[in-house]
Amino acid sequence: xxxxxxxxxxxxxxxxxxxxxxxxxxxxxxxxxxxxxxxxxxxxxxxxxxxxxxxxxxxxxxxxxxxxxxxxxxxxxxxxxxxxxxxxxxxxxxxxxxxx
Numbered sequence: 001x002x003x004x005x006x007x008x009x010x011x012x013x014x015x016x017x018x019x020x021x022x023x024x025x026x027x028x029x030x031x032x033x034x035x036x037x038x039x040x041x042x043x044x045x046x047x048x049x050x051x052x053x054x055x056x057x058x059x060x061x062x063x064x065x066x067x068x069x070x071x072x073x074x075x076x077x078x079x080x081x082x083x084x085x086x087x088x089x090x091x092x093x094x095x096x097x098x099x100x
Contacts, residue, residue: 027085 014020045051 023088 015026
């Protein structure tokens with residue numbers, strides 16, 4: 001956990017003071033890493049025999065709740081991404097993000 005906090009702090013320092021990576025590259029990188037993390041989580045769950053063996057006993061209700069939570073999280077994340085990225089680019093003088 002300490003490594004995660006240090007990584008976020010170092011990323012903040014790099015973004016705030018160095019400003020060397022264009023914002024469009026950062027946005028694409030974030031989306032790519034989120035997709036990679038979800039993919040790896042799927043591999044982890046899919047390779048766990050105890051989870052796969054208990055799928056039949058969990059029932060359709062658990063599946064529906066899980067899919068609803070997953071789709072709801074993805075939809076809300078997408079909406080918030082659109083809102084905040086639009087507000088950020090509109091507040092920048094060049095429309096690109098970053099400082100002039």
